[in-house]
Amino acid sequence: MLEAESLTYSYGKRDVLKDIAFSLERGEMLFIIGPNGSGKTTLLKCLNGILKPKGSVYVEKINLNKLNPLEIAKKMGYVPQRGEISFLTVFDAILLGRKPYIKWEVSEKDVKIVEETIKMLKIEHLALRKLNELSGGELQLVLIARALAQQPRYLLLDEPTNNLDIKNQIEVMRLVKTAVEDKGISAIVTVHDINLALNYAEKVLVLKEGKIFAFGGREVVNEELLCAVYGIKAEIVKYDGRVFVIPEL
Amino acid sequence: MSVAGEYKRLIWKRISFGIFLIFLLILLSALALGLGAYQMSIAELFRAILDGNPVLWNVRIPRIITAIFVGASLAIAGAVMQCILKNPLASPFTLGISQGAAFGAAIAIVYFGAGQMHRVGEALTIFNPYVVPIFAFSGSLISAFVILALAKLRDLSPEAIVLAGVAMSALFQAGVMLIQYFATDVQVASIVFWTFGDVARARWIEIYLIIAVFALCFIYFFYRRWDYNSLLAGDETAISLGVKPQRIRLEGMLLSSFLTAVCVSFTGIIGFIGLVAPHIVRLTIGGDYRFLIPSTALVGALVLLASDTVGRTVISPVIIPVGIITSIVGAPMFIYLLLRGGKSVRG
Secondary structure, eight states: OEEEEEEEEEETTEEEEEEEEEEEOTTOEEEEEOSTTSSHHHHHHHHTTSSOOEEEEEETTEEGGGSOHHHHHHHEEEEOSSOOOOSOBHHHHHHGGGTTTOSSSOOHHHHHHHHHHHHHTTOGGGTTSBGGGOOHHHHHHHHHHHHHHTOOSEEEEESTTTTOOHHHHHHHHHHHHHHHHHHOOEEEEEOSOHHHHHHHOSEEEEEETTEEEEEESGGGOOHHHHHHHHOOOEEEEEETTEEEEEEOO | OOHHHHHHHHHHHHHHHHHHHHHHHHHHHHHHHHOSSSOOOHHHHHHHHHHTOHIIIIIIHHHHHHHHHHHHHHHHHHHHHHHHTTOTTOOTTTTTHHHHHHHHHHHHHHHSOOEEOSSTTSOOEESOTTHHHHHHHHHHHHHHHHHHHHHHHSOOOHHHHHHHHHHHHHHHHHHHHHHHHTSOHHHHHHHHHHHTOOSSSOOHHHHHHHHHHHHHHHHHHHHTHHHHHHHHTOHHHHHHTTOOHHHHHHHHHHHHHHHHHHHHHHHOOOOSHHHHHHHHHHHHHOSOHHHHHHHHHHHHHHHHHHHHHHHHHTTTTSOOOHHHHHHHHHHHHHHHHHHTTTGGGOO
């Protein structure tokens, strides 16, 4: 279980997060939504200690502050919004996910885990390519693969579908869902696309101006909430068992 | 073949490249040993080494070993700086670290009597091989901290950081000129001679010091290879992998500056090795720091030894200081890297 307790974070004098508290069970998919600048990315970074907020985060009842960086790295994988391009090969880049486990050199087990991850993502053809030769979608898959190779219990993804075309968006979301289901891990995903949240989330956390506006199942997202949080008029429609937001233009 | 199998083959390719470089270095060393104003065949060479031939033992062998270790040192310092500053244009020379070290060393020589030339035109003798590097290190640290602070406080582009390095270089060169202005003729001549960058003047005691510092830094850098790979993925990712970027950056900058300072103390400013060697390796075997660090050391050694051998033989018996050769070769490569926008050649 992942629990956040009265998390507050400020850049200088400006509070970006105020008194955030929620908890997430193992195996659940949580989507964090909210307008630009509402603190989504900051919250994600506070959860795994990239930023040091006031308040506490508990992982399986252990306070994050009591864990050293390597122990945190074994529990939580983080996928940043944008990947850095380098001369590393895809295999090397995914192997980095084993960094928290590597003492001096990689073991056969590490190589095997990377190989399995590559197979799971069906990116065998990219394995020996260099990162600077990849497209945006391919790079995003590599970032997720690296985080999965970390074998985390919690997978944090910061706007993983940004800048991706519709096919890659679907592929990335499907992949995250499969990983959550197959490996029994939890995922926390920030997105702009409310439709993704409505169709994939088990839990939704809605941020507005650094505070939790709503937290619960998908049903918390309704027309009233969209109006209050985003200031838009929109209709939520069901089609073929799925839910969509149709904004008024 | 399986993905893991293909990857292992790639690893072997990278290791083979390193082995190839070692052979090349041995070959080049033998060649450099035989070449010079006094040419020797291989048979003569073996006999001369065993007989303790003074030309070999007092002139060529120290010179070759200096070239190898100074080349290797500047190259790994450059490789580490390029990673921790995320800047493909970083190197001891382009960031003004070498120039800062030269300024510190000049102060030690002129004002603290740490070294002197016996007569004009002769190589400078450093009396105390420990005082000069300490002053040189202090000078290099000024540049290092300015660069670190700029990189941290302002999110400057790689090109802008290099411009800051140019400014630091100009400042330190002005400092050296100021010292010259108030120095005696002999001191001026010695500083001028010394700023050329030459591997001929290091004596055995200084060579041992360079080797010791190189070994220390190499072991540390190699130990940190996974951390450097993590930094390539960006600071946030590195933190999420359990790495402490600030600490790695500070330690890396301190050690690479120290390594540079020791080299500059005994051989003067030798430019572009630290910039070019890591890129040669990156373009050949990729940016994985596990293999990049050892191979870069070898390439740096090869480039400096080759440059020195050319400088020694091209208009023999006149010997051109190696710093001039590396700048003639390195400057066009630097411009080439600038034209590529740096980004595509990033570690």
